[in-house]
Amino acid sequence: MIKISYEIKKMRSANGEITVPGDKSISHRAVMFGAIADGVTHITGFLKGADCLSTIDCFRKMGIEIDVTEDMITVHGKGINGLSKPSEMLYTGNSGTTTRLLCGLLCAQPFDTDITGDSSICRRPMGRVTKPLSLMGANIENEYCPLHIHGKEITGIDYKMTVASAQVKTALILAALYANGDTVIHETEKSRDHTELMLGAMGANIKVRGLDITVSKTDKLTAQDIDVPGDISSAAFFLVLGLILPNSEIVIRNVGMNPTRTGIIDVLKDMGADLEIFNERTATGEPVADIRVRSSKLHSTKICGEIIPRLIDELPVIATAALFADGTTVIADAQELKVKETDRIKAVCDEFKKCGADITPTADGMIIVGNKPLCGADFETYGDHRMAMSLAILAQRAEGKSTLSDSKCVDVSYPKFFEDFYELNDV
Ligand code: S3P
Numbered sequence: 092m093i094k095i096s097y098e099i100k101k102m103r104s105a106n107g108e109i110t111v112p113g114d115k116s117i118s119h120r121a122v123m124f125g126a127i128a129d130g131v132t133h134i135t136g137f138l139k140g141a142d143c144l145s146t147i148d149c150f151r152k153m154g155i156e157i158d159v160t161e162d163m164i165t166v167h168g169k170g171i172n173g174l175s176k177p178s179e180m181l182y183t184g185n186s187g188t189t190t191r192l193l194c195g196l197l198c199a200q201p202f203d204t205d206i207t208g209d210s211s212i213c214r215r216p217m218g219r220v221t222k223p224l225s226l227m228g229a230n231i232e233n234e235y236c237p238l239h240i241h242g243k244e245i246t247g248i249d250y251k252m253t254v255a256s257a258q259v260k261t262a263l264i265l266a267a268l269y270a271n272g273d274t275v276i277h278e279t280e281k282s283r284d285h286t287e288l289m290l291g292a293m294g295a296n297i298k299v300r301g302l303d304i305t306v307s308k309t310d311k312l313t314a315q316d317i318d319v320p321g322d323i324s325s326a327a328f329f330l331v332l333g334l335i336l337p338n339s340e341i342v343i344r345n346v347g348m349n350p351t352r353t354g355i356i357d358v359l360k361d362m363g364a365d366l367e368i369f370n371e372r373t374a375t376g377e378p379v380a381d382i383r384v385r386s387s388k389l390h391s392t393k394i395c396g397e398i399i400p401r402l403i404d405e406l407p408v409i410a411t412a413a414l415f416a417d418g419t420t421v422i423a424d425a426q427e428l429k430v431k432e433t434d435r436i437k438a439v440c441d442e443f444k445k446c447g448a449d450i451t452p453t454a455d456g457m458i459i460v461g462n463k464p465l466c467g468a469d470f471e472t473y474g475d476h477r478m479a480m481s482l483a484i485l486a487q488r489a490e491g492k493s494t495l496s497d498s499k500c501v502d503v504s505y506p507k508f509f510e511d512f513y514e515l516n517d518v
Contacts, residue, residue, distance in 0.1 A: 096469060097498035099486040104338040104386075105515035111326045113138035113319035114347045115504050116257070117285050117377065119146045119188045121317040123196065123265075124289055125166035126155040127173065130314030134164040136345075136374075137319055141502045142186035145208075149189060152177040168314050171268065176202035180237070183208040185432060185474075185503050187215055188258055190236065194220045195262030198229035199269035200242040207237035211432050211474060220262040223250055227266055227274070247272035247307070254427065255400040257282040257351075260304070267306035268295060278302040282400040283351040288376050289317070320347035320379040325505050327355050327405040328480045332515070333384035334364050335415040335488055340385045341515060348378040354402030356382075358409055362389045362416055391418030391461055399424050404431075407481040410439050413459040414448055415488060422456035432503075433473035442470050442482060446489045467491035476503040483512065 118138040123146060125132030137143065139159075147157050147164070154175035156167040174197075181204060183189040190208055194217065197204045207213065218234035225231065226248050230241040247270045250263060260276060264286055267274035279302070287299050293312040298305045326346045333341040348356075348371070360366055367383040389412060394402070402409065406425055413420035428435040440452040445468035449460035467489045472479040479500050486493035501508040 096494040096496055099483050099493045099495060100513060100516070102336060102487055102516040105332050105336050106340055107515045108342045108344060109329055109511055109515065110344045111321040111329070111346065111511070112140065112505055112507070114322040115140060115142060115324065116188065116283055117289070117317070117319045117347070118143040119192065120285055120289050121319060122146050122150060122157065122164065122166055123192060124293060124312060125168050125314055126150045126153070127171050127196070128168035128293055128312040128314040129170050130168055132166040132168060132314045133316040134166065135162060135318050136321070137164045138322065138504065140504045140506055141184055142189065142504065145182065145184040145186045146189045149181045149183065149193060152179065152181060171310060171312060174200055177204060180205040180207055183212060185209050185211055187212065190217065191220045191258040191262050192265060194224060194231060194238065194240065195265035197240045197242060198224050198231060198266055199245045202242050204240045204242070205237055206240065212236050216430055219254055219256065219259050223248075223259065223263055224266055226250065227270055229266065245270045247274035249275045251277045252279055255280040255282050256427070257284075257286070261286040264290065264297065264304065264306050268309045270308060273305055273307045276304045276306070278304070280397050280400050281351055283349065285349065285377070292376055315375070318374045320374050320377055321345045322504065323347050323352050323355065324404045326382065327408045328484055328508070329515070330355065330359060330364075330366070330382065330384050331408045331412045332484050332487065334359065334387050334389060334412060335484070337386050340383065343382045343384070345379055346382055348380045350378070351401055354398045355405040355409060357398065358392060358394055358402060359412065361392050362412065363387055364389065389416035389461070391416045391420040393421045393423070395421070395423035395456070399427070403427055404477060407435055407439050407477050408484060410443070410450070410457060410459055411481050411485045413461055414443065414463070414465065414485065416461040418461060420459045420461065423453065424455055426455040428456070432475040433478065435475070435478070438473050438475065438478050439481070442468075442478070443485070445470065446485070446493070465489040467493035469494045469496070471496045472500055474500045476500045476505065480505065480508055483509070
């Protein structure tokens with residue numbers, strides 16, 4: 092097979108304004124929760140990336156009418172018990188969020204479901220959701236896709252989370268909406284809380300007290316229109332681009348600033364980044380702001396502990412920033428990186444090394460010695476959207492030509508990434 096690689100064009104500096112696409116986590120949830128609500132949900136700012144389109148496809152197969160137009164998604168909710176048995180296997184593509192959240196939602200339905208996804212999804216662990224769901228009485232065959240879900244009656248549990256994962260937490264919350272009795276979920280570290288916010292606003296029986304979430308059986312969710320803010324995980328690439336390229340200034344509009352997601356802002360500021368957050372406001376219960384970033388002299392930092400779930404998806408691009416920082420940056424407690432779209436500890440270290448970076452993988456993160464001379468390389472993306480975008484940023488400061496094994500994978504979260512990227516080029 093002939094492999095066509097993608098050459099990354101170089102920019103001298105990056106200047107201008109950008110609006111990143113909608114938040115992936117919120118877009119998934121808007122469709123899923125809208126589907127089981129009473130009434131019609133209008134979603135603006137929806138991310139039409141491959142992952143969220145997989146979610147739409149799965150719900151259509153369960154009888155939910157969903158209209159997709161240029162600037163709006165309309166979900167015709169059928170109520171909490173309105174899903175119908177799909178006539179074929181649900182296909183979740185590359186989307187871990189779709190797969191894991193569906194396990195929670197479908198284990199208590201009065202029908203069976205089969206779910207599978209692409210080769211990456213089939214390698215990702217599903218035991219982290221199927222095991223706690225089985226404590227509620229759920230019956231899901233297999234710990235890797237394809238999964239077979241035998242829908243049945245389930246019961247609430249008191250559960251202490253063993254991983255800081257919003258996908259696991261949300262799967263349990265969705266199951267708990269259907270379970271007999273209360274479910275109490277104890278988080279050890281706070282993960283993104285879009286589910287709690289959105290379901291709370293839709294009238295679910297859900298209470299959050301610190302790290303504890305109590306959910307009881309819910310007969311009715313009420314549809315509400317949702318304005319999805321821009322994804323801070325997509326803004327992250329432009330934050331780092333603006334910082335590491337000389338003479339750059341980028342304004343990123345309408346970025347979701349939920350505190351469970353803003354770890355990257357804290358870390359970059361700690362590294363000496365010139366970041367300004369302004370126009371702070373709220374959109375459908377989620378904090379939103381504009382961010383101005385300017386080229387900055389960065390220094391190293393240590394990233395570990397409670398902040399990790401607040402920036403887990405941003406670690407590949409934070410590692411990119413660390414390549415251009417004085418000193419040694421240590422990333423620890425981030426073993427979750429190993430079970431993302433690819434093993435992101437191995438992928439980041441192997442690819443960064445190709446261009447001469449001083450980077451060492453560890454069991455739960457990596458150690459990066461900054462400001463080493465870097466040269467261009469032929470990078471492998473592993474079909475991972477965040478790897479591809481992080482490497483495109485890195486290539487801007489590597490001497491000579493760089494290529495990506497695949498650029499199409501950015502479709503998962505940011506289909507127009509390269510267009511927006513080169514728009515900022517003022518060479
Ligand atoms: C997500 C949760 C995170 C994140 C993923 C989206 C979500 O995964 O990495 O991109 O929407 O709930 P984990 O729950 O596995 O940490």
